[in-house]
Amino acid sequence: MTDNGPVPRAYPLPGEWAERAACATADPELFYPAGSGHGGRVHGARAICARCLV
16 A cells, blocks of 8 residues: 555645635635536636736
């Protein structure tokens, strides 16, 4: 068996990249709109991601 290193965490710790992300304070509905199915409205989400430095 090969050791591939530590297992990654499912969620970042405080102070890591997620707190610096442009989407950190965005409404999750923007990324996962209720009832929109796969794909949904993506323009608003892409605009946030486009200006993100993370």
